[in-house]
Structures are given as structure tokens and as C-alpha cells.
Amino acid sequence: MTRIFRLTILLLTAASLSVVLAEPPHRILWSWFADDDLRFINPRETGVGYLAASLHIEGRDRVLSHPRTSPVRIARGTYEIAVIHIDYHRASFTPEQRRLVVAMIAEIAGLTRAPAVQIDFDAPQSAYPFYRDLLRDLRQRLGARIFISITALVSWCESPHSWLSTLQVDEIVPMPFHLGRVTPFLFPGCRGSIGVSLRDAPVFMLTRGQRIYFFPGPQRWSRQSVQAAFEEVKQ
Amino acid sequence: MRRTSTIVFGAALFLFTSWWIVRACAPEFEVAVFSYKRHPDLPRAGFVNGNLGVLQPTFARSYLVIAYRYLNGAGLNQREREQARDYYKDRETGTWDHVGTDWPAKWQAARARITSVAAPHQTQVGNGQQAYDPETHSFLLNCAEDAYRVALHTFEDRRNRFGASSRAFIAWLTAQDAVFANCDGSQLTIPPEAAAGLPSLIRADREYQIAAANFYAGKYQTALDRFERIGRDASSPWNMISRYVVARTLFRMTESSAPAGAGLQRECMRIVADAKLVPIHGMTLNLLHRAGVLEQDSAYFRSLAILLSSRGQDDGLREELWNYTTMYDKFIEGPDPSPFRNADLTSWIYNFQARDAGAEAQSMSRWKQTHSTPWLLAALTHATSRTPERADLLNAAAHIPRDSPGYLTALYHADRLQLAAGNRAGIRDSLESIIGDPALRPLPSSVNLFRGLRMSAAPNLADFLRSALRKPVLITYSSNVGEVPAYFADPKTSQNSAAVARFDRDATRILNIRTPFRLLKETALGDVLPVGLRREAVMTALTRGLLLDQDISGIVEKLGAAAPELKSRVDAYRHEDTDQGRRFAAAFLILGQPEARPFFAPGISRHTRSGKIDSFRDNWWCPLDLTELYDSHEAAVAITPGFLTGEAEEAEKELRVLKRRGNAADFLGFIVLDYAGNHADDPRIPEALHDIVRSSRYGCNDDNTWKTARRAFQLLHKRYPKSVWAGRTPSWTKETSIREQMKWEREHQQ
Numbered sequence: 007m008t009r010i011f012r013l014t015i016l017l018l019t020a021a022s023l024s025v026v027l028a029e030p031p032h033r034i035l036w037s038w039f040a041d042d043d044l045r046f047i048n049p050r051e052t053g054v055g056y057l058a059a060s061l062h063i064e065g066r067d068r069v070l071s072h073p074r075t076s077p078v079r080i081a082r083g084t085y086e087i088a089v090i091h092i093d094y095h096r097a098s099f100t101p102e103q104r105r106l107v108v109a110m111i112a113e114i115a116g117l118t119r120a121p122a123v124q125i126d127f128d129a130p131q132s133a134y135p136f137y138r139d140l141l142r143d144l145r146q147r148l149g150a151r152i153f154i155s156i157t158a159l160v161s162w163c164e165s166p167h168s169w170l171s172t173l174q175v176d177e178i179v180p181m182p183f184h185l186g187r188v189t190p191f192l193f194p195g196c197r198g199s200i201g202v203s204l205r206d207a208p209v210f211m212l213t214r215g216q217r218i219y220f221f222p223g224p225q226r227w228s229r230q231s232v233q234a235a236f237e238e239v240k241q
Numbered sequence: 242m243r244r245t246s247t248i249v250f251g252a253a254l255f256l257f258t259s260w261w262i263v264r265a266c267a268p269e270f271e272v273a274v275f276s277y278k279r280h281p282d283l284p285r286a287g288f289v290n291g292n293l294g295v296l297q298p299t300f301a302r303s304y305l306v307i308a309y310r311y312l313n314g315a316g317l318n319q320r321e322r323e324q325a326r327d328y329y330k331d332r333e334t335g336t337w338d339h340v341g342t343d344w345p346a347k348w349q350a351a352r353a354r355i356t357s358v359a360a361p362h363q364t365q366v367g368n369g370q371q372a373y374d375p376e377t378h379s380f381l382l383n384c385a386e387d388a389y390r391v392a393l394h395t396f397e398d399r400r401n402r403f404g405a406s407s408r409a410f411i412a413w414l415t416a417q418d419a420v421f422a423n424c425d426g427s428q429l430t431i432p433p434e435a436a437a438g439l440p441s442l443i444r445a446d447r448e449y450q451i452a453a454a455n456f457y458a459g460k461y462q463t464a465l466d467r468f469e470r471i472g473r474d475a476s477s478p479w480n481m482i483s484r485y486v487v488a489r490t491l492f493r494m495t496e497s498s499a500p501a502g503a504g505l506q507r508e509c510m511r512i513v514a515d516a517k518l519v520p521i522h523g524m525t526l527n528l529l530h531r532a533g534v535l536e537q538d539s540a541y542f543r544s545l546a547i548l549l550s551s552r553g554q555d556d557g558l559r560e561e562l563w564n565y566t567t568m569y570d571k572f573i574e575g576p577d578p579s580p581f582r583n584a585d586l587t588s589w590i591y592n593f594q595a596r597d598a599g600a601e602a603q604s605m606s607r608w609k610q611t612h613s614t615p616w617l618l619a620a621l622t623h624a625t626s627r628t629p630e631r632a633d634l635l636n637a638a639a640h641i642p643r644d645s646p647g648y649l650t651a652l653y654h655a656d657r658l659q660l661a662a663g664n665r666a667g668i669r670d671s672l673e674s675i676i677g678d679p680a681l682r683p684l685p686s687s688v689n690l691f692r693g694l695r696m697s698a699a700p701n702l703a704d705f706l707r708s709a710l711r712k713p714v715l716i717t718y719s720s721n722v723g724e725v726p727a728y729f730a731d732p733k734t735s736q737n738s739a740a741v742a743r744f745d746r747d748a749t750r751i752l753n754i755r756t757p758f759r760l761l762k763e764t765a766l767g768d769v770l771p772v773g774l775r776r777e778a779v780m781t782a783l784t785r786g787l788l789l790d791q792d793i794s795g796i797v798e799k800l801g802a803a804a805p806e807l808k809s810r811v812d813a814y815r816h817e818d819t820d821q822g823r824r825f826a827a828a829f830l831i832l833g834q835p836e837a838r839p840f841f842a843p844g845i846s847r848h849t850r851s852g853k854i855d856s857f858r859d860n861w862w863c864p865l866d867l868t869e870l871y872d873s874h875e876a877a878v879a880i881t882p883g884f885l886t887g888e889a890e891e892a893e894k895e896l897r898v899l900k901r902r903g904n905a906a907d908f909l910g911f912i913v914l915d916y917a918g919n920h921a922d923d924p925r926i927p928e929a930l931h932d933i934v935r936s937s938r939y940g941c942n943d944d945n946t947w948k949t950a951r952r953a954f955q956l957l958h959k960r961y962p963k964s965v966w967a968g969r970t971p972s973w974t975k976e977t978s979i980r981e982q983m984k985w986e987r988e989h990q991q
Contacts, residue, residue: 059380071365086378118375
């Protein structure tokens with residue numbers, strides 16, 4: 007019995023070290039443009055969302071890809087989120103562009119083998135249907151096993167009937183950067199997670215159990231800045 | 242290491258291209274460019290093919306390198322021309338020429354046309370070229386575009402040689418697909434050894450393809466062994482390039498921390514020491530440069546100059562141009578001039594561009610030593626009518642054959658020297674002939690330069706005016722120092738057309754400084770000029786005539802015919818029967834026209850319509866020393882037409898008078914206040930006084946202008962307090978910002 011118990015403990019310990027969580031942990035460090043080395047973080051408590059590529063939608067049929075070129079080193083076993091930033095210029099948001107964007111995101115998911123993707127985008131109101139359909143197609147393409155997260159403007163979260171309610175995603179991360187203290191969002195889907203910029207902390211209202219994404223600003227992450235960010239949140 | 246070099250290259254690319262895209266926050270004014278100064282005529286295909294036009298010392302140095310190659314007989318072969326185009330693509334100017342230089346896209350387009358073998362899937366995120374590195378979660382450029390260029394050329398050759406549906410070609414294509422399948426790093430795909438029955442060329446290709454596939458797959462040791470073997474195989478067409486790729490593989494191994502640094506340097510030096518490998522010398526040296534071995538090395542700078550002057554640079558030219566121009570920029574900022582003497586190309590560029598006496602002496606000395614075309618052009622560019630070797634230079638220029646790349650530059654400077662020596666009639670026909678030559682149609686900048694000479698050869702005023710008119714090659718913004726063709730969005734949004742003939746600076750200099758009022762009046766009354774310029778000529782002559790106290794009645798009549806909206810003020814002038822009355826009427830006319838000034842402005846002369854105040858204070862005129870409008874270089878190279886040589890005294894006398902007259906508000910204010918003194922009942926006076934205050938605000942003013950404005954203001958409010966013009970003139974000011982003044986004006990008018 008004791009041997010079985012010991013074996014079980016050993017197996018559980020091994021599993022906890024090698025198997026990544028099904029859902030992101032409650033603290034995620036965003037790594038955007040900097041050359042980051044995040045191998046020092048505790049993978050059981052903290053995940054990493056790294057910008058994997060920027061996609062630029064332009065004209066009627068163009069989607070230009072700018073993959074990440076600066077390295078980010080992450081310890082094995084850390085929960086990884088491949089972030090895809092999407093911007094646009096004189097874009098028509100056509101079905102062909104939707105197809106290309108979905109294919110590119112799926113490619114990134116395949117290459118990185120990250121358990122989660124996060125789409126960071128801004129959208130004019132006219133592009134809401136485009137993103138709604140895009141996220142639907144992406145869900146079909148990636149299947150239920152890949153966690154799909156999106157970032158959101160605060161204004162999208164300020165109505166209980168937000169357009170976000172139509173999106174097939176696992177998580178919405180509002181980003182009240184530079185906006186000062188905010189009251190809980192009227193749209194319930196926006197309350198589970200929040201993105202904070204280190205330069206703003208702690209001017210936002212946090213709620214218990216919320217997943218927090220930390221944006222470091224233009225600088226690289228360091229042990230000190232990670233610790234300081236977590237301390238700020240505790241307070 | 243690899244990442245570092247990528248970053249350094251990226252930073253260098255930004256630094257050396259960013260000046261094209263840096264745009265000022267200050268107001269932008271449209272300007273007309275009549276001859277490009279930074280680059281040759283567009284598209285640059287003609288220049289890259291050796292049709293150099295008239296070379297300018299102000300051209301970017303890469304163009305002078307290309308020019309030097311043509312002038313010394315090396316020229317550019319087909320591959321070097323491609324390399325030159327790719328270099329300009331790197332400089333983010335590739336789109337100027339509308340030639341496709343996107344080799345991966347070209348490869349994919351060519352590949353897609355072969356439907357008998359399905360084109361392989363290609364990742365879209367990394368454009369098929371970038372490989373994902375799971376260690377760093379980032380993408381690295383694995384297959385550079387040069388790989389696609391070489392593949393495309395081989396594709397075309399093998400298809401033409403064996404046929405698109407041949408077994409040989411299909412075998413080559415299938416293997417090439419396998420090579421490129423490694424580019425995105427997602428799979429390892431090595432083509433199999435070639436079947437024995439395939440042609441020997443395809444088998445040799447396959448050897449290279451297998452080595453390349455290993456290289457892109459990161460199997461560097463295997464790639465190295467295979468490239469070395471091909472390098473030893475004299476029968477392989479890939480023999481020479483494999484020697485270079487061996488070094489390149491060692492470089493990648495160095496980047497990936499494998500112990501290959503010393504081997505890389507040794508291999509590179511072995512290549513450079515082998516005279517049979519000249520075509521890969523440049524790219525090999527570039528590799529050492531990228532490896533940081535040759536940074537700041539003046540011997541390397543010299544080697545690059547020698548390579549860039551030599552034939553057979555082939556696929557190395559692009560990087561040689563990059564490294565050479567980058568090092569040139571570094572050296573020229575340093576205190577040590579010796580790097581500019583250690584190679585003929587460098588010395589030529591330095592002396593061709595410099596404008597000092599030392600450069601002139603060195604150019605002359607080098608021409609006497611070498612009698613080469615590049616140095617003849619350098620010496621000609623510096624020469625003036627006082628140069629002792631002028632006759633020898635002219636003689637040498639006359640012997641440059643018409644099909645020489647240096648012909649137009651030599652002809653231009655020879656004609657310039659002839660003109661400066663007074664031989665105007667002798668070269669007039671020659672200039673007419675060259676300007677009308679259909680072969681110069683792709684070289685509008687050069688044609689405009691020859692037009693400038695033709696203008697100075699004019700025998701009379703009408704001929705001068707006709708040849709002074711030139712169409713710009715570009716309408717752009719003043720901040721566009723790089724003469725980028727599409728600087729701001731759509732050029733069609735410009736309010737000024739490049740199709741309209743205008744005056745360049747050399748023409749306005751002659752008109753403003755060398756031409757007496759008598760001939761300016763003739764210009765205004767004549768019909769040589771196009772409509773837009775004719776009105777400017779009329780207003781210029783009218784203003785200058787008033788300033789010089791000359792008879793301007795004929796000019797006012799002409800203005801009345803050209804500008805019906807001025808009818809009432811023109812009629813008022815006609816009805817005056819005293820000199821004082823006519824002067825007042827003319828001043829009143831000019832006060833209503835802020836575009837009025839006693840001189841011509843080059844290119845786009847003003848950015849605001851006639852009769853409207855310009856927001857940036859380009860209204861009326863400032864105190865006038867017209868010679869200050871032009872710099873000393875313009876003065877040095879200016880050639881006054883022969884018909885004006887007898888007018889010099891009269892023109893200079895008038896310039897002295899103009900200089901004493903002061904700015905518009907003071908000069909016109911004096912006339913108005915003088916007239917108002919004894920014509921209190923004239924209904925035009927209140928408006929004229931208002932106009933004086935207005936011109937002091939929106940025009941040029943100096944320390945005393947406010948006194949004129951105050952006098953006008955006080956008289957207006959004292960004598961005509963209930964007039965509408967007094968109401969529209971609530972204050973006078975010494976000086977406020979132009980924005981505040983415009984705001985004041987708008988609010989007040991409402």
C-alpha cells in the first residue's frame with residue numbers, strides 16, 4: 007500500500023512537471039517585442055503569452071505576416087499562449103482575408119504547439135462580423151482542445167449586450183491600460199481576465215480569481231520586474 | 242552571432258534607409274524638381290543598363306559606383322544588373338522602377354505554371370522562407386531570397402534545355418521542391434540521389450540540391466562535406482559557388498556556436514587568394530565582413546573598391562555595394578582622409594563629389610596621369626572658363642564617342658565651358674540637336690540641364706524665355722530630400738502639375754538679377770510665356786516698375802486684360818491724370834494682390850491663389866537684396882546670355898534702387914499715406930489704409946514697419962471712424978504669430 011501510494015505520488019509529481027495545464031494559470035506574462043528570458047518563472051503558477059506574429063490586413067485580398075524575430079526563452083512545462091496581433095490598413099475584411107488569417111493562426115498553433123492562442127486586435131464596428139466569423143472558423147479549425155483567448159477594448163466590455171457575446175472564445179481579456187480605476191465590466195464575459203500594464207499598476211480594480219496578464223511596457227522582463235508586478239497585484 | 246548580425250544588418254538597413262522616410266513636422270511646401278540631384282532619371286533601368294545621362298556630383302554614391310564601372314569599361318553583366326536592382330530594393334527604392342525584384346514570389350509564380358507536378362504546400366506565416374525555432378519561439382530567415390533567384394534562373398535554363406515535360410526537368414523540379422520544403426523548418430526533406438539515367442547536368446544539379454537541402458535543414462556537417470566535394474569536382478557547374486557555400490556553411494556553424502570560426506576565416510582567405518575564383522571574391526569578403534572580421538578595415542574598403550571596379554562580380558555586387566557605401570559613409574565622417582586615396586574608384590567618387598580647389602586639382606592631375614574617361618569627367622565637372630587646361634579638356638571631351646556612357650556628361654560640361662567662354666552661337670545648334678534627340682526622351686533630367694545651357698545661349702529675350710521654360714521631372718514636398726517619386730501618397734493629389742512648364746532657379750536668377758526693367762516689361766507685354774507665368778510676369782513687372790518709378794501704364798492695361806476681376810482698380814488707374822494719382826492707384830492695386838512682388842520665384846512660385854493671403858506669410862515682398870536669393874555656387878556657375886551683357890549696368894543700377902526701397906508695407910504705405918494727405922475725400926483711402934495695416938501683418942515686416950501700420954491705423958480711425966474699413970481694422974500690432982493674426986482676421990470678418 008505504501009509502495010503504491012509512493013508510486014502514485016511519484017507519478018503525480020512527474021505529471022505535474024511535464025504536463026501542461028488545460029487552462030492558463032492565473033498569472034500570465036506577456037512577452038511582446040523584447041528579447042526575453044523567462045526560464046526563471048515558476049511554471050506551475052505563471053504562464054507566458056508571447057507575440058508569435060503580427061498579421062496585417064490590407065486592401066481586398068492581402069494579409070501580410072510579420073513573424074516574431076526576437077527570442078523568448080521559456081522553461082519546459084510552462085503554459086504557453088501564442089499571441090497573434092492583427093492590424094489593418096484600408097482593409098475590406100473579405101472572406102478571402104478571413105480564410106488567410108485563420109490559416110495563418112492555425113499554422114502558428116501547429117508550429118508552436120502552444121495549448122492556447124490569443125488574438126489581439128482592434129476592429130472598427132464594420133469589421134465585427136468579420137471577426138465573429140473568423141473566430142468561429144478558427145474554433146472549427148483548431149478544435150476544442152486549443153484554448154482561444156482574445157484581448158478586448160474596454161469600450162467593448164461596457165455594455166451587457168456587447169458584440170463580444172457572439173464570439174466563440176474561451177476567454178476575453180480587457181485591457182484598461184492608462185484608463186485609471188474601472189468598475190466591474192457590465193459585460194460578464196470580460197470579468198474573468200484582465201490585462202494590466204506595469205506602468206499603470208495598480209490603478210485598476212481586480213476581483214478574486216481573475217486571470218491577470220502583465221504587460222511589461224517596452225522593457226524586458228527581469229526577476230525584479232516580475233516580482234514587483236506580482237507584489238503590486240497582491241496589494 | 243547570427244542573431245546579432247541580423248540585428249546589425251537590420252539596424253544598418255534602417256539607418257541607411259530611414260532618411261527616405263523621415264518626414265518633417267513643419268509645414269510642407271510643394272516644390273518642382275527639374276533635374277534629379279540624388280538619383281538618375283526613373284525608371285533606373287536605363288541607368289543600370291549604362292544609359293547614364295548627365296552625371297551629377299550630388300548623386301548617391303551607389304549610382305556613382307555603377308557609373309564608374311561603365312566609364313571604365315567594366316559595365317554590369319546581366320547578373321550584376323539584377324544585383325544592382327536588388328540593392329535598390331534593399332534601400333527601399335525598388336518600387337520606383339516598377340520592376341519585380343521579389344524573387345520568392347517570382348519563383349512561386351514560375352513554379353505554379355508547372356502543373357504536371359503539384360506545387361508543394363508552403364507555410365504562410367514565415368512566407369516559406371522563415372523557420373520556426375521552438376527554443377526561442379521566434380522565426381529565423383532560413384532561405385534568403387537569393388536562393389530563389391538562383392533557383393529561378395536554373396529552372397528557366399533547365400526547362401528551356403530539356404523541355405517542361407521532360408523527365409530531366411521534372412526530376413530537377415521535384416528535387417528543388419524538396420530543397421525548399423526545408424526552409425520553414427517544419428520538416429526534413431532531402432532529395433534522393435539522382436537516377437543513373439538522368440543527364441549529367443541534372444545529376445550535378447542533384448548533388449548541389451542534396452547539399453543545399455541539408456544546409457537548410459540545419460544538417461551543417463553533411464552539407465559541408467557535400468559542398469566541399471562539389472567544390473573539388475571541376476566538372477560540376479556548381480563547382481565555384483560551392484566553394485563559397487562551404488564558407489557560408491562554416492559561417493552558419495559559427496552562428497550556431499559550432500567551432501568553425503577559425504575554419505571560416507581560413508577558408509575565406511583561401512578563396513580570396515585564388516585568382517580563378519574572382520567572381521566569388523566579393524561575396525566571400527562580405528561574409529567575413531558579416532562575421533565581424535573586417536569591420537573598420539581600410540584594406541577591406543580598398544578591396545571592395547577594387548572588386549566594384551572589376552568585371553565578374555556577378556552575384557556578389559549587391560553586398561559589395563552595401564558594404565562599400567556603408568564603409569564610405571563611416572570613413573567620410575572620420576578625420577583620416579587616407580581611405581579615399583587608396584583605390585581609384587574611391588578617389589574618383591570623392592573628387593567628383595567634392596567642390597573645393599583640392600578636388601579640382603586632384604581631378605585634373607589624375608586625368609593627366611590616366612587620360613581615363615572617369616577622370617576626364619571629374620576634371621570637366623570642376624573646370625571653369627579660367628581653368629588653364631580648358632582647351633585640352635575640350636579637345637578630350639570632343640573625342641568621347643557618342644555611344645560612350647560618358648558622352649552626355651562630357652558634352653554637357655564642354656558646352657558649359659564653351660558658353661562661359663562666350664561661344665554662344667557656336668553651340669546653339671548642337672544644344673538644339675541634343676535637346677530634340679529622341680534618344681534622350683528617357684532622360685528628362687539631362688534634357689533640362691541642356692535646356693539650361695540653351696537658355697544661356699539665347700540671342701534675344703524671346704528666345705531666352707522660350708528656352709528658359711522647362712517641365713519638372715517631379716512635383717514633391719520640400720522635405721523630400723531623397724527625391725522619392727511617391728513621397729506622399731498619391732501624386733495626383735498635388736495641386737501643381739508636372740506637365741506645366743515653369744522657370745528653374747537659373748532662369749529666375751537671370752530674370753531677377755541680370756534683366757533690366759525695360760526687358761521685364763517686354764516680357765510682361767509679350768506672349769511668349771504660358772498663361773500662368775504671363776500673369777506672374779505682368780505682376781512682377783508692374784511691382785518692379787512702381788518700385789523703380791517707371792511708366793507702368795502699358796503693364797496695367799495688360800493686367801486688366803489678363804485679370805478681369807481687377808477691372809475696377811485697373812479702371813481707376815486709367816482715370817488718374819497725375820503721377821501721384823497713378824502711383825496711388827498702382828499701389829492700391831498691388832495692396833489687393835498679396836502675390837505681387839518685383840521678382841520671379843522658381844518652380845511653384847506661390848502656394849496660395851492670386852488675391853488671397855498666404856497662411857505662411859508668402860505675401861508681397863521683403864526688403865530686397867535679390868542677390869541673396871541665390872547661393873554662391875549658383876552665382877559661380879551662372880552664365881548670363883549674350884543679349885544681356887550690354888544691360889548689366891542698367892540692371893545693377895536698378896538692383897541698387899530696389900535694395901533701398903524696403904518691404905511692401907513700408908513702400909506702399911508711404912505712397913498711400915502721401916496720397917491720403919491731400920485726397921481725404923477719395924473713397925478708396927479707408928480701404929487702402931486697412932490694406933496697409935493688413936500688409937504689415939501678413940507680409941514681411943521689419944523694425945520700422947509697425948510705424949507705418951500705426952500711422953495708417955490712426956488715420957483710418959481718426960478720419961474715417963465709421964467706415965466699414967475702420968470696423969474691420971480694430972488694431973495694429975507690432976508682431977504676433979501668423980496663426981493668431983489669421984484667427985483674428987477670421988473672427989473679425991465674421
